Amino acid sequence: MSQKLGADFYFATPYHSWERGLNEHTNGLLRQFFPQGNEF
Secondary structure (H helix, E strand, O other), X not given: OHHHHOOOOOOOOOOXXXXXXXXXXXXXXXXXXXXXXXXX
């Protein structure tokens, strides 16, 4: 699949947030504007 699309794929282990640095950073930024308790 990666050869066909010309893209690399990376998988993170569940509950290992340090493997998903960008995702965790983005979640932190979202929480600045949408505190917990808000539904998306």
